[in-house]
Amino acid sequence: MKTSTIVAATVGTLAVASIGYALYFDSKRRNDPEFRRKLKKERKRASKVMKEEEQKQATRTAKSVDEALASINEAEFPTSMEEREKFCMEQLSTGEALFTQGPEGFDMAAICFYKALKVYPAPAELVMVYQKTIPPEVFTLVMGMLSADVQKKQEKYYTVFPPKEMNVKVDELPEGVTAEGKKVVRRGLIASKDFAVGETIYSEAPLVSSLEPSLEGNEFCHYCLKQITEEASKVPCTSCTKVVFCSEACSTPAMAEFHGVLCTKDSEDADTPERGLYDYSKEANYKYPGMIAKFLVRMVHEDSLNSSEEYNPFDHIERLRFLEVRPSAAEEKEIQLLKLALGSKIPGIEEFINEDRYLTLKGKLLYNAYGVTTSLDSSRSVEPSPEQLRSVHDSPVVGAGFYKVTSYMSHSCDPNTKIVFQEHNNTLSVVATKEVKAGEELHSGFIDQKNGTLSTEQRRQELFQHYRFKCMCSLCEASE
Ligand SMILES: [Zn+2]
Ligand SMILES: [Zn+2]
Ligand SMILES: [Zn+2]
Known part of the structure; x- marks a missing residue:
């Protein structure tokens, strides 16, 4: 089967964002004997809907991809799963009814198929169905719309990210030429205003973070990595004995974002599938497999919120550099444990975590994660995991954080900033160590x-x- 680059792009962006919906659509199809009958009924209803659609769209008959795209009002896409399914079925049956009428219905049919694609949980699969079932003229138009849409979203990314209030922007910078004379560019982080020595340029909370496995469970917060100095403020997880939080302000979001899914629940059953991943991390002294698990659960969580964020966690990390990781027995085992821990709770995740994707995620952490230090006194010995971190601190590292903006900072052996953890938790601050002018690139040191x-x-x-x-x-x- 011919797989276009658009299908590939779709798999990377749209499909990823919608694992949550896959659950609903798939179980509906499997469990509902009425489903096929409803489909037929929908088709009959299509001619009626089509007339209504025709009237609605009469003034906006698209002549080109741009016009077609311009005619679509994003606000009309429903947000709840039930509404999205209904909307999708309506668009599919209307589209089908339209193209069977002949070429005069093609433009409008394409708009319907495009709208269905926007809400369908597995867009790449739907594209393949389209390829086999709808007229080539309509298919071309749908793909043109999709491609323009994806491109628009990609191009817009660095105009809205990082947010203005962070005082930095991501820009392309020249990095020499290849042997063939082709210019090479890299992305770097640029100050958007002047800073004096000692000024904080910005602070950033991590997308995901983890404690060193040896520090987990007693004295350090599982969410913000802060050392808990007062026993009275300690909040243990109510379902396991493996993690503690420094406050309700940390336990509540942690449960919602990842721990609700990853909790080992050892008070109920010692042999839970989540326990496998936990025990492995502890024994091998690795924090990245757990961080990848948290990242995936958080990604699905944000998706299910229908959050107003235009870019999901995957969109953010997709653009970052990563280290090439060669698969070994360890990665194979980690993938299995991850599938076991998440499989029953997040339908579709087992297919999603393939070797390629797992290795890429791991490579992103290896290249971009920063060591988090807190007020822990340096005489305390922490057995650090052997995993690579960007770290230049004398004080002991208590864990690692993965930061969307700071990942863009390039290394210098004579940097103009330093990384500090002013709040003694995983919120990272970038402080100027030299005078920085607007337009200047910011550097941190990756090594001690x-x-x-x-x-x-x-x-x-x-x-x-x-x-x-x-x-x-x-x-x-x-x-x-
Ligand atoms: Zn905390
Ligand atoms: Zn727990
Ligand atoms: Zn150097």
Whole structure:
């Protein structure tokens, strides 16, 4: 079967955003014997609906993709699952009725099929159905609309992200030329106003974070990673003995965003599927498999909220750099444990977590995650996990955070900012360590330079080993 790039793009964006809906549609189809009969009835009703649609759309008969897209009012897409299903069926049957009338109905049919695609839980599959069932002229128009839509969303991304109030923007910067003379660009984080030394440029909460496995369960908050110094304020999970929170303000969102799904519930049954992932992380001393689990659950959670956010967590991390991870027995096991822990609760997730996607997620964490430090005194020994982190601190790392904006910051051996955790939790702040002018690129240090005792050669070697680039920062270039 011919799979267009649009189908591929759709799988990456739209389909991902809609795993929640897949549950409803699929169970409906399987469990409802009335479903097929209703489908037929819908078709009969189509001619009537079509006339109404025709009147509604009479003034906006699309002549081109742009016109067709412009005729669609996003606000008319329903939000609840029930309404979305109804809307989808209406658009499909109306579209079908329209194209059977001949070429004069093609434009409007395409609009209907496009609308159905926008709310259907598995758009890539629907595209393949379209390809086999609708006239090529209509199909071309639908794909044209989809492609323009996806492109518009992609192009708009960096105009709305990062939010203006963070005082930074993401821009393309030149990074030399290839052997063939082709210009190479990379994305970096640019200050959008001036900052004096010591000023906080912005603060950012992580998309997902995790404690070092050895610190989990007693003294540190499972949500914000803060050290709990007062026993009285400690909030244990009500269903397990594996995690604690520093306050209700942390336990409530944690339960909603991920722990409600990932809780090992050991007070009820010692052998829950969630327990497998937990025990593995603890034994192997790995936090990234758990962070990936949290990320996936949060992604589905945000989707089910019909949040007003235009871009879901997957849209955000899709654009970030990642390290190539070669699959080993460990990853194979982690994928199995993840499927086991989530499979029964998030329909469609087992297909979604394939090897390729898991390795990419892991590679994103390895490249972008920052070490989180809190007020923990440096005499306390923490057994750090062997997983890679961007970290330059003397104080012990208590966990890792994955930050949407700060991930864009490039490394320099002589950076103009430092990363601090002012609130002693996982909220990261970027503070200017040099005077920064508007338009200047911001840099952080990815590695511990041992108080400046590392030679250029040693720094470059370490950076190449962990991040796969040859450092060309001003300090390194000056000593060449
Ligand atoms: Zn907390
Ligand atoms: Zn729990
Ligand atoms: Zn350097």
